[in-house]
Every structure is written in structure tokens, then in C-alpha cells.
Amino acid sequence: MVVLSISGGIIFFLPFLQEVYYKPLAQALSLNNTEVGSLMSVFGMTSLISYFPGGWLADRVSPRKLISFSLLLTGITGLYFSTFPAYGVSLALHAFWGVSISFLFWGAMIRMTRNWAPAEEQGRAFGILETGRGLGEVLSSAAILSVFVALGSGDYALSMVIVLFAGLILLLGLIAWFTLEDSINEENSSAAGQKVGLEEIISALKMPVVWLIATVILTGYCAYWGTFRFTSYATDIFMMSVAIAASISVGKMWLKPLAAFIAGFIADRFGIARTVASLFVVLVVSFCFFAVMPGSAVMIPLMLANVALASLAVFAMRGIYFALLEEGGIPMAVTGTVAGIVSAIGFTPDIFMPLLGGVLLDTFPGATGYRYFFFTTAGICAVGFAASLIIYLKYVKGGNSRAAD
Numbered sequence: 001m002v003v004l005s006i007s008g009g010i011i012f013f014l015p016f017l018q019e020v021y022y023k024p025l026a027q028a029l030s031l032n033n034t035e036v037g038s039l040m041s042v043f044g045m046t047s048l049i050s051y052f053p054g055g056w057l058a059d060r061v062s063p064r065k066l067i068s069f070s071l072l073l074t075g076i077t078g079l080y081f082s083t084f085p086a087y088g089v090s091l092a093l094h095a096f097w098g099v100s101i102s103f104l105f106w107g108a109m110i111r112m113t114r115n116w117a118p119a120e121e122q123g124r125a126f127g128i129l130e131t132g133r134g135l136g137e138v139l140s141s142a143a144i145l146s147v148f149v150a151l152g153s154g155d156y157a158l159s160m161v162i163v164l165f166a167g168l169i170l171l172l173g174l175i176a177w178f179t180l181e182d183s184i185n186e187e188n189s190s191a192a193g194q195k196v197g198l199e200e201i202i203s204a205l206k207m208p209v210v211w212l213i214a215t216v217i218l219t220g221y222c223a224y225w226g227t228f229r230f231t232s233y234a235t236d237i238f239m240m241s242v243a244i245a246a247s248i249s250v251g252k253m254w255l256k257p258l259a260a261f262i263a264g265f266i267a268d269r270f271g272i273a274r275t276v277a278s279l280f281v282v283l284v285v286s287f288c289f290f291a292v293m294p295g296s297a298v299m300i301p302l303m304l305a306n307v308a309l310a311s312l313a314v315f316a317m318r319g320i321y322f323a324l325l326e327e328g329g330i331p332m333a334v335t336g337t338v339a340g341i342v343s344a345i346g347f348t349p350d351i352f353m354p355l356l357g358g359v360l361l362d363t364f365p366g367a368t369g370y371r372y373f374f375f376t377t378a379g380i381c382a383v384g385f386a387a388s389l390i391i392y393l394k395y396v397k398g399g400n401s402r403a404a405d
Helices: 002-010 018-029 033-058 063-081 087-116 119-150 155-179 186-192 198-205 208-228 230-237 242-253 255-270 272-292 297-327 332-346 349-363 367-397
Strands: none
Touching: 002 063, 002 087, 002 119, 002 155, 018 033, 018 119, 018 155, 018 208, 018 230, 018 242, 033 063, 033 087, 033 332, 033 349, 063 087, 063 155, 087 119, 087 297, 087 332, 119 155, 119 242, 119 255, 119 297, 198 332, 208 230, 208 272, 208 297, 208 332, 208 349, 208 367, 230 242, 230 367, 242 255, 242 297, 255 272, 255 297, 272 297, 272 367, 297 332, 297 367, 349 367
């Protein structure tokens, strides 16, 4: 579980490099905001068409092999990205990562995690997964950020950052091949041997709870993308240096393992859907506060506190929302397939959120663009609250434990 969770965090560093190094990346590749957003949009589009077949594949092929190959392919192409290729090549690399990560890795990780724990500990299992992902991210990010600063925070420094991340991903690929096991929790052993065909896929698509879970993940992931703007928000509105703003972004990552770990235990105690709904309320308030906050020096402490609040809520939610598969009554045999379906829908923000943010900031420079962006994100979170509340009322409080009912 340790190798799986750490790999699950670090493999995403290459396509999501702009979360911490937005301005340096734009400068190194000579791109404007819209073009930088397009890199992630291309990754999102190829991921969108990869999640579903990848989930189906995870129900039929060894997760260990899928995860190992994914890490190795992603790491090798990451080394080439460190040369800062032309815009078209950079787009192609992000498109490839959508396949190597979302087709090969994602469904296998979800399947292996759900197999790892019994039904009553699913919140804890996914919380532990997200905790490990968070620890891997923050420890490697902090170390590599120090290299970035020590090398002058320029193009060469960013290139070395990419090389280090790519090398770490390659190393994890080798370790995963020799250490991960396809063994499962005894409780789930009967479902493991079942093959998923067209009939099972159609049945999964007819489950109303599948679409509700997909909505929760989509809106929660939009909130996650909302936190990506904190770095540029700090530099553009509060006039912080790139290095300090990047430190804020890395600093909020320290909250991820704590939030995910605690959320897993809380969700098992009070219910997953109810916990997710409460977190959406926090996010609506937090993003509205970002939208109306004046960019003055005296507001910096409040801004940092709000960054911490929004980050805690987002990371807590990401730690448990896939555990809704259990609370919604999704059969174990179609875990990978359903994970592929809800991921294909739920992670579409990879396509439109970076592009939306780039277009808004280019069209409405300064505070106005950020105001529109954060208000939009708050409205999306309100939709997520409604979806999670329906899951709670119908499938938990209402006692409808079978998703197909």
C-alpha cells in the first residue's frame, strides 16, 4: 500500500507541474495563460477517453503490471519534457500522459485499494491511500522546490525539477514491479474472478448512484482545480514573489495527508456522503471569500488562512469520495469499470477548468478575472453539495443500499 499510495501522488506531478511552477513554466515554454491552460486541457481530453477503458482493463489485467508500466512510460517521457520542447510537442506529451496515467494507472489503483479493505473500512482505506499520496507529494515537492530555489528559480532550475520528478517516477516503476502484489482482501475474493462484459457495463451505466457519484467527483475536482490558482493569485493580487507563492502551494500540500487521514476515519464513523456534503458547504463559503477579498497587505494573513481552509476541505474530500462506491452499493466485481465511468465524467475539469481560468484571466485582467473564477467555482461546489445530499438521503438514510434499485 505504501508504494501504491506514493506512486499515486508523484505520477501526477508532470502533467500538473503548473500547480506549483505556473509562472516559471509559462516563461520556459514562452506561453500565455490560455496556452498553459491548453496543456492541461489536452491531458484532460485524453484522460477522458482513457478512464473508462482503463477501468475495464483494471478488472481483467494484473494491477501490478498496469501500474508498473504506467510509471515507467510516464517517467521516460518526462525526461524529454525537461528539454522544454516546442508548444506542439508539449501538447503531445500531455496527451500521452493522459493515456499512460489515466488508462494504465488510475483504474488499477482504485481497484487495488478497494480490494485491500473490507466494506466497513472503505473510508479508511481510501483515506490512507490519499494520505500516502499526500506525503509522497509534499516530501518530494519540498525537497525539489529547494533545488529550484538554489539553482536560481529560472529555466535551468525548472528543467532540473522535471528531471528529478521523472527520475523518481522511473524508480517507483521499478519498485512497484518487484513489490506490489495482486492479492486481495479475503472478503472480496469471490468477486475478483468475475469477468466484466457488456452486460455488466450496461448495468453499471443504468445505476442512478453512478451518475450521482460522478457528479460529486466532478464538482469536487473543480474545487481542487480552484486551489491551483492560489499560486498565481498570490503573485498577481498580493504581489508576492514567485518563490514565496510556490512555497504557499507546497505548504498547502502538507495539509493533504493530515486531511485525508482524518477524513477517512470521520467518514467511517459518520457516513461518507454526509461528510462530503459538509465539506462542500465549507468550500462554497471559502471560494466566495476569495472572490471578494481585497488584495492588500493587511489581508495576507486572512488569505493564507482561507488557503488552508479550502485546501483542508478539498484534500479531505479527495481522500474519501471514491469510498462512495461502497456506500452506494456498487458491486465489487465492477469496481474498475464503475471507477472508469465516474472518473471519465468526474475528471473532465482537467479539460475545462484550466482553460476557463486562463481565458477569464486573459479576458479580465487582475482582480476581476479571479473574482469571476472563484465565484464560478463556488457555484459548482453548490451542485456537488446537492448531489452528495441526494446520495445520503436515498442510499444511506433511506436504507437503499443497492445501487441498482
